[in-house]
Amino acid sequence: MQNEVVFSIGDLEHLVLTCANCKTQIAFDVKEGLPAGVPSHRNSMPEQCPVCIGTFDSSVQRGVNTILKTFKDLLENKTANQVVFRMKAPENSKAA
Numbered sequence: 001m002q003n004e005v006v007f008s009i010g011d012l013e014h015l016v017l018t019c020a021n022c023k024t025q026i027a028f029d030v031k032e033g034l035p036a037g038v039p040s041h042r043n044s045m046p047e048q049c050p051v052c053i054g055t056f057d058s059s060v061q062r063g064v065n066t067i068l069k070t071f072k073d074l075l076e077n078k079t080a081n082q083v084v085f086r087m088k089a090p091e092n093s094k095a096a
């Protein structure tokens, strides 16, 4: 059986987007569904990188907003008590 790591959506803290142009990272608070860092006053995915002013593709904006809304919906759901992700365990964590 393949080793796997299971983690709860409740343990997720941030979704981090890296600007392809200047490598600035923009962190979004998964629980709040909002950007966590600068510019924290925004309530959705910014259209431009706050540092280099490069415009994000509309598919990236749509994707981030969709993920944040989906995570928020799953975190606030009352009909399923736990949502988890299963992923392959890193090679170095496998038992010898």
Ligand SMILES: [Zn+2]
Binding pocket: 019, 020, 021, 022, 023, 024, 049, 050, 051, 052, 053, 054
């Ligand atoms: Zn940038």
